[in-house]
Amino acid sequence: MSAGRQRRKGLAPMDGNKKQAIQEDTAARLRAAGLRPTRPRVALASLLLGRGHRHLTAETLHAEAAKAGVRVSLATVYNALHQFTEAGLLRQVVVDAARSYFDTNTGEHQHFFCEDDGRLIDIPGDAIAVSHVPAPPRGMAVRRVDVVVRIKRG
């Protein structure tokens, strides 16, 4: 716990202390998940997990990182997203063949998907239920049941 040193040439996103606190917490989470808390990973995870639940794509996160003064390559963003997903910190949502969405809410829940603008909206897990899911074929186990309610303007 030393003082705040900033070897960044970019900017000063948010209050140094608070930011550092979040980053230390994040580093701990990464470590707990078996991921080495490197600077890019900590930065991305801080953005992801710092402010409540959100849905984002690799592009989105990349842009956000840039805006926050963290310059990571898009490739690193993809890597991080997948590593986080595997580590259980994120959940991948497949609704659109064109893009991959990631959801920081790993709890049980479903989604509205707005086909007009590609926006995702959470549906709390206890607000929706699938009944009578048939038994899967022999030797298969259900890993998850995903519900996507596709909505449209009109």
Place this chain on the structure above:
Amino acid sequence: MSAGRQRRKGLAPMDGNKKQAIQEDTAARLRAAGLRPTRPRVALASLLLGRGHRHLTAETLHAEAAKAGVRVSLATVYNALHQFTEAGLLRQVVVDAARSYFDTNTGEHQHFFCEDDGRLIDIPGDAIAVSHVPAPPRGMAVRRVDVVVRIKRG
């Protein structure tokens, strides 16, 4: 139901008469859907709609067409799949960010998705039900509710 059914992969697609009958029927369906029954479209639609319900990707269909002696470009396959989908002859299924699946079953039903081999299995519409779908945001209408039961070996 005529005699010779051959499930071989070689050539000699099927008996000439039967094939022609299917194609005429298919042409009629295309016409009814507002699509000009061109040779490639009839050939593809015959493959698609000729043998019960199936799930396939553009690649799959392209390969099948080639195997059946119909040489169409992949671009044409994509075009046809989308046109058929718009015409209501097919339904697109989004389960995997990597590929687009098309389903010849346009009725109400859901799917098992096997994550090991990427296979889809139908779940009859009356075998599963989603209860308590929350109302969509103001000004939005529910277009469809998709359920994907992700399964895995084990």
Place this chain on the structure above:
DNA sequence: ATTTGTGCAAATCGTTTGCATCTGA
């Protein structure tokens, strides 16, 4: 010091498109 991750750009993958050429009505 060793291992693991990063950045960049090039490579890949599935899908779409531009355009000259055909083809069905």
Place this chain on the structure above:
DNA sequence: TCAGATGCAAACGATTTGCACAAAT
């Protein structure tokens, strides 16, 4: 005839990867 389709290959956008370098343990 002639709008509408096709084929090819180039264009495309999203994602992945190969490899030299940087950072974490």
